[in-house]
Amino acid sequence: MDINEAISRVLSAERSAAHLTIKELSVQADIPERTLIRVLKGERDINVLQIAKLAPVFGLYPHEIMDSAEKLIERADRGTVPDLSTTDIDSPINPADEANAALASADNGVDIDAWADRIRVEDAVNEEKE
Structure with a gap:
């Protein structure tokens, strides 16, 4: 995904959340409707001035x-990332065991950063319980 595609997705989501039609957004941002359509579809690069015009509308x-x-x-x-919904969050986790399991599984496509994030989240949950 490139930056223009990502920006078009963000703008589309914001437009939807604001319950604005493309025409309404076009008028409020002072961007031609056809240009806006192409930006939202990711068919046209967006420039900084257009982002500056769209941001305040949202x-x-x-x-x-x-x-x-x-x-x-x-x-x-x-x-x-691994499915963490099957994990029992009440059971204590040994971070060393988790890290070793993640390293052992690295060749199987396990995202080690995701495992580290999971450990941090579970540590935070355990701290809140104490």
Whole structure:
């Protein structure tokens, strides 16, 4: 996923959340409707001025749109993560055991960063219980 595709996804989601038609968004942002359609479909590169015009319509700063787009790219690049819903969060976890299991499974496509995140989340949950 490139930055333009990610920005178009963010803008489309924001437009949907704001319950705006493309025509309404076009008028409010002062961007020609045809240009906006092409941007939202990812058919046209978006420029900084257009982001600056669109952001206030959604109650955002331009950098927030970029930050959201970058997070989408990171998520797409990360790939799949283990299904943590099958884990019993009440059982204590030994981080060393988890890390060793993740390292042993590294050749099987297990995302070690995801395992580390899981350990941090479970540590935080256990701290809250105490």
